[in-house]
Amino acid sequence: MSDNAQLEALVSRGYAHGFVTEIESDSLPPGLDEDTVRNISRIKNEPQFLTDWRLRAFRHWQTMREPEWAHVRPHPVDYQALSYYSAPKIKTDGPKSLADVDPKLLETYAKLGVPLHERARLAGVAVDAVFDSVSVATTFKDRLEKAGVIFCSFSDAVQKHPALLEKYLGTVVPQADNFYACLNSAVFSDGSFVYIPKGVRCPMELSTYFRINAANTGQFERTLIIADEGSHVSYLEGCTAPMRDENQLHAAVVELVAENDAQIKYSTVQNWYPGDENGIGGIYNFVTKRGECRGRNSRISWTQVETGSAITWKYPSCVLKGENSVGEFYSVALANNYQQADTGTKMIHIGPNTRSTIVSKGISAGHGQNTYRGLVKILPTAHGARNFTQCDSLLMGTQCGAHTFPYVEIKNSTATLEHEASTSRISEDQLFYCIQRGISAEDAVNMIVNGFCKSVFKELPMEFAVEAQNLLAVSLEGAVG
Amino acid sequence: MLKINNLHATVAGKKVLDGLTLDVPAGQVHAIMGPNGSGKSTLAYVLAGRPGYEVTAGSVSFKDQDLLTLAPEARAQAGVFLGFQYPVEIPGVNNVYLLKAAFNAARKHRGESEVDAFEFLELVRIKMRLMQMDEAFLSRGVNEGFSGGEKKRNEILQMLVLEPALAVLDETDSGLDIDALKIVAQGVNTLRSPERSMILVTHYQRLLDYIKPDQVHVLARGKIIRSGGSELALELEARGYDWLTQV
Numbered sequence: 001m002s003d004n005a006q007l008e009a010l011v012s013r014g015y016a017h018g019f020v021t022e023i024e025s026d027s028l029p030p031g032l033d034e035d036t037v038r039n040i041s042r043i044k045n046e047p048q049f050l051t052d053w054r055l056r057a058f059r060h061w062q063t064m065r066e067p068e069w070a071h072v073r074p075h076p077v078d079y080q081a082l083s084y085y086s087a088p089k090i091k092t093d094g095p096k097s098l099a100d101v102d103p104k105l106l107e108t109y110a111k112l113g114v115p116l117h118e119r120a121r122l123a124g125v126a127v128d129a130v131f132d133s134v135s136v137a138t139t140f141k142d143r144l145e146k147a148g149v150i151f152c153s154f155s156d157a158v159q160k161h162p163a164l165l166e167k168y169l170g171t172v173v174p175q176a177d178n179f180y181a182c183l184n185s186a187v188f189s190d191g192s193f194v195y196i197p198k199g200v201r202c203p204m205e206l207s208t209y210f211r212i213n214a215a216n217t218g219q220f221e222r223t224l225i226i227a228d229e230g231s232h233v234s235y236l237e238g239c240t241a242p243m244r245d246e247n248q249l250h251a252a253v254v255e256l257v258a259e260n261d262a263q264i265k266y267s268t269v270q271n272w273y274p275g276d277e278n279g280i281g282g283i284y285n286f287v288t289k290r291g292e293c294r295g296r297n298s299r300i301s302w303t304q305v306e307t308g309s310a311i312t313w314k315y316p317s318c319v320l321k322g323e324n325s326v327g328e329f330y331s332v333a334l335a336n337n338y339q340q341a342d343t344g345t346k347m348i349h350i351g352p353n354t355r356s357t358i359v360s361k362g363i364s365a366g367h368g369q370n371t372y373r374g375l376v377k378i379l380p381t382a383h384g385a386r387n388f389t390q391c392d393s394l395l396m397g398t399q400c401g402a403h404t405f406p407y408v409e410i411k412n413s414t415a416t417l418e419h420e421a422s423t424s425r426i427s428e429d430q431l432f433y434c435i436q437r438g439i440s441a442e443d444a445v446n447m448i449v450n451g452f453c454k455s456v457f458k459e460l461p462m463e464f465a466v467e468a469q470n471l472l473a474v475s476l477e478g479a480v481g
Numbered sequence: 482m483l484k485i486n487n488l489h490a491t492v493a494g495k496k497v498l499d500g501l502t503l504d505v506p507a508g509q510v511h512a513i514m515g516p517n518g519s520g521k522s523t524l525a526y527v528l529a530g531r532p533g534y535e536v537t538a539g540s541v542s543f544k545d546q547d548l549l550t551l552a553p554e555a556r557a558q559a560g561v562f563l564g565f566q567y568p569v570e571i572p573g574v575n576n577v578y579l580l581k582a583a584f585n586a587a588r589k590h591r592g593e594s595e596v597d598a599f600e601f602l603e604l605v606r607i608k609m610r611l612m613q614m615d616e617a618f619l620s621r622g623v624n625e626g627f628s629g630g631e632k633k634r635n636e637i638l639q640m641l642v643l644e645p646a647l648a649v650l651d652e653t654d655s656g657l658d659i660d661a662l663k664i665v666a667q668g669v670n671t672l673r674s675p676e677r678s679m680i681l682v683t684h685y686q687r688l689l690d691y692i693k694p695d696q697v698h699v700l701a702r703g704k705i706i707r708s709g710g711s712e713l714a715l716e717l718e719a720r721g722y723d724w725l726t727q728v
Contacts, residue, residue: 428532429569433623436529436565437583437639438557438590447582451573451622 028085034058037186040085044155044189047162050169057175057185064179070342071371071403072311074284077249082218084187147203149233150195154222157193164195168226172255172292172319180251180313181288184220188253191221196231196262205461207236218249225255227262229295234265236464247275247310252287260295260322265303267460268316269468272308274475279338279367282310289316293325296351301328303459305468306343307475315373317346320354320382327356330456332468334475335368335400344374344405349382349415358389361453364400365476371403378415385415394452395425396445396476446473482507482678483528483548483647488539489703490520490527497523499703500539505647508675512689512714513682515700516722521682522566524700525651529563530556543647557583558590560646564636564653566682570624576635577605577619580642587643608641612668629656637668644672649680654688666691686718701726 028039037058041051066077144151150161157165175185192208208223227233250272256264266289275282285308291300302316318327329345347356362370376387393402402423410417426448434444450457450469457465483505490498497520505511515521526534528541530553541548548556571579585595596604602619609616612634624632633653640648650669654662669679669692681692689697689711697714699707699722707713707725 427569430571432531432553433565433569433571434579434583435553436531436557436563437579437643438554438586439579439582440554440586443582443586447574447579448571451571451575454573 027083030081030083032079032082032084032187036084040187040189043085044158046158049162049166050158053170053175054186054188057182058187060176061179061182061186064176064182066179067313070313070373071369071405072313072340072342074311075247077247077284079183082249084218084220085189143203148197148200149202150193151206152193154188154191154193154224157224161193161195164226165193165224168224168255168257170255172257172290173253173288178288180286181253184222184251184253184288187218188220188222191223191252192225193223194225194233194235196225196227196233198228199230200228201231202233205234205236207238209238218251220250221252223252223254224257225264225266226257227259227264227298229259230261231259232263234461235267236461237266237268238271238467247282247284248273249284249286250309252289254287254289254316256289256291256300258291258293258295258298258300258322258325261297262295263299263301264291265301266291266316267464268302268304268306269464269471270304270306270308270312271471271475273310274308274339275310275337277337277366279310282339283308285309285312285314287312287314289314290319290346291317291327292319293322293327293351293354295325296323297325298322299326299328301326301330301459302345303328303330303456304332304343305456305460305471306331306333306341307471309341310339312339312341312343314343315345317348318356319348319350320356320385321350322354323351324353324355325351326354328459329356329358329360329374330459331360332363332453332456332472333361333370333372334363334472335365335370336475337366337368339366340369340371342371342373344372346375346377347387349376349378349385349387351381352383353385354382355386356388358387358391359455360389360391361456362391362393362402363396363449363452363472363476364393364402365396367399369401369403371405373405373407375407375409376417377408378410378412378417380411382412383414385412387415387417389417389419390455391419391421392452393421393423394449395423442473442477445476449476482509482544483680484540484542486540486542488524488527488541489537490523491535491537492523492533496537497703498527498539501700501704503698503705505678505680507678508673509695510669510673510679510681510692512694512697512711513680513700514684514697514714514717516726519701520703521700522651525563525566525649525680525682528556528647528649529553529561554586555590558587560587562640562643562645562648564633564640564648564650566651566653566655568624568627568632568636570622570627572622572625574623575619576621576623577602579623580605580639583639584642605638605642608638611641611671612638613664614638630658630661633657633665634661634668637665641668641672644677646676647678647680648672649682651682652684653681654683654685662688663691686714689714699725 037054041054173181175182196202258264272283272285293300300318306312320327327347333341333343335341345358358374360372362372364370372391378385391404395402430448431444457468460468485501485503488498488501513521536549581601588595694711697709698705
């Protein structure tokens with residue numbers, strides 16, 4: 001077998017998280033109108049301001065159209081055929097502690113390797129787990145509360161911290177920002193909420209695990225993280241879904257706010273079901289993530305490893321308002337089989353001496369199409385702004401594609417921008433060199449791909465970096481063989 | 482150790498090896514010389530099992546097993562090492578990482594436990610001193626930005642670490658200045674042992690000033706046309722190949 005054939009065969013073992021949990025759930029019937037929105041709000045016992053907020057979003061959404069500028073080709077989504085709320089059935093209003101959580105759910109998370117119980121303590125990671133539409137458990141609440149950190153489900157935050165919510169909700173990603181964000185604003189069901197008070201360094205990594213289980217549901221979670229003056233937080237997010245033949249919609253919104261001298265590090269390992277090797281099924285991951293560096297010397301850092309989803313459409317961005325604020329984006333995106341990824345970032349420089357770094361590594365294999373799309377915008381007020389962008393693409397096989405669309409808008413002549421880009425492929429020479437040293441083709445490809453991604457992986461928290469490497473290896477199985 | 486019998490091989494449909502027979506007993510170092518395009522590198526690749534190098538007839542036995550039925554990585558694990566003429570760059574992959582993976586793959590194959598990073602580093606350091614290589618080499622990408630001489634030294638370092646039963650060095654001497662040549666030769670001589678065989682593919686007699694071969698073979702048009710002792714190399718240096726190939 002030629003090296004090339006080996007390469008093409010090394011990208012396809014199974015999707016390990018594709019199981020379905022048989023669990024009773026309360027779901028709204030399919031369909032979307034104002035009553036659906038009101039129903040969600042009522043189920044969640046929301047204050048009037050939030051119901052009104054949702055309805056405003058819904059009314060505006062009806063005037064919008066799906067964006068068509070991305071280099072992706074989704075099948076049409078029938079928004080009336082989706083159910084907008086699905087929750088595992090529970091005896092009471094919601095799980096008050098882990099003991100109230102359905103053991104089947106805990107089993108699911110155990111299968112996924114999410115540390116809900118004692119393992120959480122060992123791992124030192126506080127986890128909020130979102131199953132379909134609701135948050136099922138948040139670990140480590142007490143310890144975090146002692147530090148003054150609020151880490152809870154979005155629904156809890158609605159009940160307990162409505163003032164904070166009203167102050168910040170939708171201030172980074174406005175309702176009308178885009179089609180999917182607007183839909184999310186109308187029908188979001190749960191998500192995570194984090195508030196780090198002034199001067200507090202969050203004592204542990206915070207983590208959310210998202211899982212879509214029910215069929216024909218969309219998942220619309222919303223995450224809001226506020227880092228008050230001088231505070232620090234590192235937040236991790238992981239995602240999985242069962243294998244189904246239909247495409248499922250995931251349209252999330254994440255908003256980050258960093259005040260003066262605050263730092264937020266947001267890491268994602270996205271492993272939604274990518275569809276089978278013929279491109280049937282898989283998640284449509286249409287996500288809006290944006291952080292605002294409001295205060296001076298603030299820093300927001302996005303790190304993402306995107307291996308899953310049939311289609312990924314996401315651009316975690318930074319709005320650099322505060323003087324000397326810093327935005328970072330480190331990304332590894334893999335498109336294997338028939339996956340399509342259109343991902344990148346926007347760095348909007350508003351304040352003086354703002355700096356941003358973009359490192360994007362795209363891997364294309366099989367028939368995968370991988371697009372980097374980025375915008376660096378320097379406004380007239382951003383004196384001395386700097387950006388460094390590096391976009392590298394790695395191709396495996398002959399059927400895949402890599403595309404790069406870097407947009408630059410500069411309205412201040414004192415800005416400094418650097419852009420580096422490369423496209424390469426794993427060569428037969430590289431592969432044979434490793435094989436001749438006794439390393440299997442599969443290990444060799446993983447080694448070379450990991451080498452390619454190294455500058456991004458080193459930005460991930462340690463345990464996550466290992467998980468990301470393994471995930472990449474699994475996602476590339478069959479790409480060489 | 483290595484018995485090649487009547488080996489025929491093609492590359493992209495073109496016949497390159499045409500009935501090559503060669504016997505390299507354990508403990509011996511053989512040099513293979515010959516004009517450009519005579520099939521020297523092809524022989525090296527065929528032994529290593531490089532895809533695209535098709536064996537059409539003949540046999541190769543290595544340590545009494547049929548080498549040609551083994552997958553390329555299995556040949557390497559069984560102790561066949563190829564020192565590449567043009568070592569490829571693999572950006573981002575640490576030199577030491579590749580080396581450790583290779584070392585442990587061979588250990589695993591022998592049913593031995595893998596060594597950890599600390600043990601391995603100790604071992605590599607000793608070998609690096611022998612090759613007069615700076616430790617900074619280890620954390621650089623495999624051959625990334627290496628000079629020609631550094632790449633060749635790196636090949637020999639890998640050989641020293643992996644301690645193969647059969648080493649095939651494909652023009653390891655080309656592109657080396659005289660100091661580097663001596664260091665490479667020292668590395669090779671260190672590994673000479675009764676359990677180990679080596680094949681040196683070379684164009685120049687000067688390598689053989691530092692590594693004394695047990696036998697010298699002339700390869701032309703895909704087969705061995707003359708074999709002799711180290712004095713044959715000197716004769717080739719003086720007279721070229723024409724007097725042999727025109728027979």
